[in-house]
Amino acid sequence: MSLNREDVEKLCLLARLKITPEEMTDVASKLSDIVTLVNQLRTADTTEVVPMAHPLDIAQRLREDKVTESDRHEHYQQNASMVERDLYLVPKVIE
Amino acid sequence: MHEATIAQLAQELKSRKISSQELTKHFLERISRLDADLNAFITITQNDALAQAKAADARLASGEGTPLTGIPIAHKDIFCTKGVKTSCGSRMLDNFISPYDATVVARLKQAGAVMLGKTNMDEFAMGSSNETSFYGPAHNPWDRDTVPGGSSGGSAAAVAARMACGATGTDTGGSIRQPAAFSGVTGVKPTYGRVSRYGIVAFASSLDQAGTLTRTAEDAALMLQIMSGPDELDSTALPNLVPDFCKALKDPWENITIGVPDNFFDKDLDPNNAQLIRDALSVFEKLGATIKEIHLENIHLSVPVYYVVAPAEASSNLSRFDGIRYGYRAEGESGDLAEFYMRTRGEGFGAEVKRRILMGTYVLSAGYYDAYYLQAQKIRQLISQDFSRAFEDVDLIAGPTAPTPAFSIGQKINDPIQMYLNDIYTIGAPLAGLPALSTPCGLVNNLPVGLQLIGPHLSEERLLKAAHYFQQETDWHTLVPPGYFE
């Protein structure tokens, strides 16, 4: 099983990851190796097996509906590289 | 001082024979002298450490405190630490100062433990050698040309080289146990949910679990006692109360049955390692344990299951790194939003992380979900059932932690498949959410080898006790890497 350049480019767009042209060959070949590895799964008979999404078999705990957070945006925004008028800036969003 | 275990130091601190400030200075001095060659630390928090030591001494003087008060430890750089850089071994978070403490960090802080710094790790915990770190590889104190294991390689190397009394780690597919084995220390991964994940930069949420790297099982018990327990900030933290781990160690030995999976003694296992595991099993036999061969039907599929499940969850967990609210942001924006994301993430993540994100994206994408992700979840179920069935007959499962001793730096980094197969024995336990540990059981070519013990859910007491009794009968865990006595 191998992934070609086009497959990888599609994944890169979905995952929003830039792969340089120099990296591309290596990425495609290593990903293909990994896909070959995981293709072993296809051989197993899993009819009627219930998928296991999580190791814990307990119910979700519920939180009381209470406001416990206060305004700390100034502190939190110290980690952001572009802030103006308390807003995080990003390249223009066009809808 | 660096020769003593946490348990011993706790006594001396309590009786005021030594002070935490002396102890902390001693360890800081060792770090500054030794770490240049080992690269076990990403950040050293000298001033904070000294301030915490001072506070610990005051607390000890007033007769209060816990067994960890004043004990210098290190945190894997995956744990968020308030006001301190939390890089996760990545360029993406090289500039990230966490505004909050992980639950584990907060609890250890509360108990009075002193934080020396943050340890090196594979980028976002993705790796088995510490070589994928943005900060360069950490080195194994036993042979600096070899890897300390990964992803908690910095923590393992720091404890092995006596630069910290103990350290935290996280284990997703073996990231505590394998570096513990490679570095000759004790590594414990508790039951999934035993320790809160709040504040641990997520890799694969259904597998990640925090644990310890220490010199002895007793020290692990002391740390886990503080770290474990329910947490209202983590829905997946177990509500179960935490038993007294240290008391369990002192309980008299019971004649348990230890299952040994025949599948673990396969062609991948180095014959020298295999011999040491057999020797270790005879130690347990001498203690009165019954050894029983078992078979885990689907365990051979654990590596492929893991390399579907873990990248799938990771691909989603790592989507939050976009340079907008924190972390690396690519320079010179073109104004195009998609391009902005792709460049920031393309430049911020290293090669292995990118591979896993792409792999995870692939197995979740339309047309592949059923064949890969869903199928992996089903086989995960089968693997988990195999363990449950085995634990109907045996109390613990024993086997090798890794197929070989530490390999050389650079040996496997360009062959992901070879790297992945290094986790072949450790991946099963996290897939089933089981607790497991690695304890030193000998040397091959002067490199440490680890014995792995796996227990049923919430059997930490039994596991720690077995490791503790093993450590009473053997002295592998007391060996110091040559050159690190002083």
Place this chain on the structure above:
Amino acid sequence: MNWDVVIGLEIHTQLATKSKIFSGSSTQYGASPNSQASLVDLGYPGVLPVLNRDAVCMAIKFGLATGCQISPRSIFARKNYFYPDLPKGYQISQYELPIVYDGCLEIVLEDGELRTIGITRAHLEEDAGKSLHDDFRDHSGIDLNRAGTPLLEIVSEPDLRSATEAGIYMRAIHTLVCYLGISDGNMQEGSFRCDANVSIRSRGEKKLGTRTELKNLNSFRFVEKAIQVEIERQINVVEDGAEVVQETRLYDAGSNTTRTMRIKEEANDYRYFPDPDLLPVIIEDKLIEKLRSELPELPDAKRNRFISNYALSETVAEELTSTREIGDYFEEAVKSQPSVPPKQIAKLIQRELTEALKKNSLNIKKSKVPPEIIAVLASKIQDNSISSSAASAVFEELWRTDSSIGVSNVIEKLGLEQISNEGVINTMVDDIIAQNPEQAEQCRKGKDKVIGFLVGQVMKISRGKANPQQVIQTLKNKLRGE
């Protein structure tokens, strides 16, 4: 060719919790940017979601009110896509196993016909933040206060057959969630908005046509207008021999057109998978029964009860049950004057109160005329103390001034007591007959229409105070001997 229209709505209603669905941040509207965005809402590394109990309970209440199945076990999933207002790069939503599913809602069409609209499912999810596009040159500003606000997404079956029906259904859901108290339904603040899936097919065709999705319709009027123009656009496309393309479109109110949305959908592979940070939500029968016992009377039941208990017509009952508050107001008024026919009170509420509230943009809870007073006013019409046209003036005065001075005092102050004195009315009628001999003659010959004119003249000289019934009777008596 004739076309059938097929519409399904996805309504996003913001749940009225105090804190967010997965964090302890406030959901209060209108706070300064990012002041209500906690580490969880910001998608900081290492933080984890913990589910809000009230959000779960509100979803169950909706399910109970629409006859849905309540999932004993439901699952949260991640919907993965990149967008600056989505901090984690995924939205926590539900995909397989939504919290409630398979219910329905009855709606009343304009012609009074009842229609049952299927509700496929309603699931819990978190809202995204907001992108602000102005004033930042080549950048947009991101405010994450709204991120993590609990939403219930209510998905209908494709059972709606016109833009008008879609509007009626959306109003009915709005009424319902407000009744249940699970949403404030405030559309200006974005608490209630909707996406519409629209397709056409030739009449009688069974197979569904290609649908387009209209995003973010945030008023009843826009829903109807947007769907209407989209239907027209699709018909034009097909009649021109082209094909409708499956896509997401935005409605532009200014030009009253829809257009293709430019981004977000370019690679729409959301890669849903169960969120490993959240465990299955297990709902026990005990909780369901507790919530069922807390349900208020629902609009349908209330409407039917108003029709049978108060002898109201379908349309009047519909209006008086359009919100819980107006129904409560009406019933309080009825209770305070048991001898007045409820219809009389209903008429005053519809004609006077609703208008005054609308004019002043007030909620009925803030009404300046309390229910007891409007009931007294109705009793004055009933016992012929005032005419209904005079009642209008009295109401206005009560609204304008302090209504506690009493209805009788206001009537007196305005001098609007109805004239029922036979002698006075006789004199006025005689005057009018004398002044309008021609019309009087026509009336004598049996032209009924003219009576109305003459009554009007009498009312005019009495300044609206003459009892109209009595005036008619007197006119007929004098001109026709009836």
